[in-house]
Amino acid sequence: GAGVSQSPSNKVTEKGKDVELRCDPISGHTALYWYRQSLGQGLEFLIYFQGNSAPDKSGLPSDRFSAERTGGSVSTLTIQRTQQEDSAVYLCASSSAGDTEAFFGQGTRLTVV
Amino acid sequence: SQQGEEDPQALSIQEGENATMNCSYKTSINNLQWYRQNSGRGLVHLILIRSNEREKHSGRLRVTLDTSKKSSSLLITASRAADTASYFCATVWNDYKLSFGAGTTVTVRA
Numbered sequence: 746g747a748g749v750s751q752s753p754s755n756k757v758t759e760k761g762k763d764v765e766l767r768c769d770p771i772s773g774h775t776a777l778y779w780y781r782q783s784l785g786q787g788l789e790f791l792i793y794f795q796g797n798s799a800p801d802k803s804g805l806p807s808d809r810f811s812a813e814r815t816g817g818s819v820s821t822l823t824i825q826r827t828q829q830e831d832s833a834v835y836l837c838a839s840s841s842a843g844d845t846e847a848f849f850g851q852g853t854r855l856t857v858v
Numbered sequence: 859s860q861q862g863e864e865d866p867q868a869l870s871i872q873e874g875e876n877a878t879m880n881c882s883y884k885t886s887i888n889n890l891q892w893y894r895q896n897s898g899r900g901l902v903h904l905i906l907i908r909s910n911e912r913e914k915h916s917g918r919l920r921v922t923l924d925t926s927k928k929s930s931s932l933l934i935t936a937s938r939a940a941d942t943a944s945y946f947c948a949t950v951w952n953d954y955k956l957s958f959g960a961g962t963t964v965t966v967r968a
Contacts, residue, residue, distance in 0.1 A: 749900075778956060784898070787946065787960035801955065834898060843954025844888045849900040 747771075751837050751850035758827055758857055766822040766853045770839030778847065779812060779822050780836045788836065794820060795843065827857045862890075862930075862947040862959035870965045877934040879962040881947030882927075888950040890923055890930050895944045895961070904932075904945075937966045 750769040758764050770777050779791040790804040794814045805811070809827075814820040824831055834854050838847040862883040871877050881890070889908045893901040907914045907923045907930070914921045920933040934941055944961045951957070 776954060780958070782898070788901075788958040790955075790957060793954060793956075795954065836900065838901075838956075843956075844950045846891060846903040846906050847901075847948075847956055848903065849893075851900040 749837055749839055749848050749850035751835075751853050753853060754851065755854045756856070758855070760829060760857055761826055763823065763825045764827055764855065766824075766835050766837075766855070768820045768822070768837030768839075768850060770818065770820070770837070771848055772818075774839035774841055774848075775817065776840045776843045776847075777814060777820050778838045778840075779820070780838070781806075782834045782836060782852070784833075791822070791835075793843075824855075827855075829857045831855060832857045862949050862957065864945070864947055864959045864962045866962060867960070868963045868965070870967065871937055872967050873937060873939060875937055877937050877941070877964055877966075879932050879945055879964070881930045881932070881959060883930075883947075883949045884928065885951055887925075888953055890921075891948045891950065891956075892919075892921060892930075892932050893946045893948060893958075895946065898944075901946065934964075937964075939966050939968050942966045 752767045777794040780788040793801040796817045809825045812822045834852040836852045838849045840847045862881045865880045891906045892904045895901045905916045918935045923930045946961045948958045
């Protein structure tokens with residue numbers, strides 16, 4: 746596609762439910778990142794993919810968070826048993842290589858009630 | 859943490875004035891990038907400066923990099939109301955790790 750696409754744009758979920766956030770990167774981009782941004786804060790790194798593998802998962806805050814990438818393209822971030830502190834904007838970015846400019850999606854605003 | 863730290867946290871200027879913000883980081887980098895964010899959603903890439911470069915220009919933007927001081931600055935000249943946004947520096951290290959600072963919120967008054 747023309748840009749990085751994330752879905753849904755907004756998600757309201759009840760505490761304890763699981764959620765899946767989707768990211769469609771720019772076609773041909775091998776590097777993919779997930780970040781979390783709380784209101785008025787900077788971007789917190791979650792995970793990095795190179796192709797389908799995730800050499801760096803160091804930012805995932807707990808074992809409730811997981812992510813996968815299939816076919817070197819679409820990525821899904823899954824949060825199990827959501828908690829209120831998971832409420833944030835989740836941003837996905839892709840780049841042609843790990844050290845070039847990154848293109849961001851518009852993010853998914855997750856609200857856990 | 860490798861995250862860059864921006865200074866100041868917030869900046870308010872009159873339209874037509876220049877805006878300068880700074881970024882400091884901690885370890886060796888591949889490159890440093892600046893991004894803009896409007897309305898708390900997607901970030902837009904502004905400029906990338908490599909570790910062997912000292913200065914770079916793009917339109918009304920000027921970026922400097924001092925690797926000996928581990929710092930960078932972003933200058934926006936002749937600011938416009940449309941420049942109102944949050945600006946983030948991001949460092950790339952270990953060839954892929956893109957780490958962001960907390961950002962500078964810039965308000966341009968008409």
